[in-house]
Amino acid sequence: MPQTVLKSCDQYVADFERVEKRPIKGKSQVYLTGVDLGTAYIVLVVLDKNKNIVAGAHRSASVIKDGMIVDYIGAIQIVRELKESLERQLDAELLYAAAAIPPGTDALDGGAIKNVVQGAGFELTALLDEPTAANTIVGLKNGAIVDIGGGTTGISILKDGKVIKSVDEATGGTHFSLVIAGAYKLSFEEADAYKRDPKHHKELLAVLKPVVEKVASIIKKSIEGMAVDVIYLVGGTSCLTGIETIIEKETKIKTIKPQNPMFVTPIGIAMNCSQDIIY
Template sequence: MSEKKLNYEYCDKLVRDFEEVVKQPIVSKSSVYYTGVDLGTACVVLAVLDENYKPVAGAYRYADVVRDGMVVDYIGAIKIVRELKQELEEKLGAELIYGAAAIPPGTDALDSGAVKNVVQAAGFELTNLLDEPTAANKALKIQNGAVVDIGGGTTGISILKNGKVVYIADEPTGGTHFSLVVSGAYRMSFQEAEIYKRDSKNHKELLPVLKPVIEKIASIINQHIKDHDVDEISLVGGTCCLTGIEEIIEKKTGIFTHKPKNPMFVTPLGIALSCTKEIIE
């Protein structure tokens, strides 16, 4: 079995296991819990791993506290993270102390302080803060290629060589733009469009409508990888849940494009895998 195939199986199993514990947490006597906090534009996700870095619990909530990768509702973000933390602590019968978080690539000077403060104000000891595509690769385990994290507001790109990140970029285009197109095409409110596009039953019908935006994302990817030897693209982020998005991107880039099972959960799981007991100031 190829190394790539094994990596895909590892990531897909991790996501499958996480989906199960979101529904039914595993209450065990772990000596420590590691939590990944993903403050997404459309959704806030908490992923909890045990001492062996195995999924034991998780929760998520659709929210509007982040826009284009930036925290715009600081108090609201703290409230949601705190509530999800308390909900999971009650289910596990244990305190969640250590947390890690991530930010869009290249935004550390702008927003890393806000994300850090949200996580700490919600009651976590922050142990790691990394960029989103790099975090996702903790679950994907790509050695050579590009990780493309298509979130609500932005598309983040990390290029890896021999397992090390050699280039990162972030561009404004993502799921928000999908919703705006759906809203205009179907004459529905933005919020209605958000809900409509999340329903997989609508994806086949929506794909041709959204194709121009997907092709724009593909052109952004092309622009950033053109000076690098990239032979594989992995898509993560909630926007990638759109059925068929990977086929359009592969066709436009001419590069093999892989989408893991439920790409919305890959980054939060990667963040949790990056969590330690070493508190950062």
């Protein structure tokens, strides 16, 4: 099951990476967009009316902290600029969008996310939690989707394809960067950039092992007493080469991730977009 799912998920990601470089300009009457407001990046994924990925864009951003919007105006501006750029590339107007929030934070930040999406010129059609969005293309029936983002780690446990438990903890890529900054005497920005270069991952894995083990302990605590036989990693911080090996060793549960876990959640968000507007 996991290997089959992984191949399908990898194909979605490969499609996105391809159209981000070369959008597919067609004659679709309706376009559906996924908006992912992350701690490190804002990602937009555009589908045609048949749910084929036709365009996309992402930009580094610092408008979210620990899953909460801290720069509301900045978030609207970036989403609007990405939207307008994609509209020029497709020669079409993007009207409908879906978005997502960390699990369990809807009462705190759901309204803010909605306002950002609408403020950028979209009609919001769906607002769901991030791990559930990711599972739209992962397709796990039983197991745990773990979304390790910049500020938080979101965990959704699934049984028979339905989420039975969701958890969100404030540990993620920001903490990784802080550890690197301290170890290498770098500024936070320098450490963050250093972390993103795959050629440094092997060396960094030893430095970051205690933080990865903390993430693993959060996962273990969250799934305790649950029948979880596979952990599926998504989110930008999961890009760290070898992170899955440490988590599997600590949890003693098979842990897998796609080729580029950063884009799984945004693609899943887009797949949940429709023309049914949320008022």
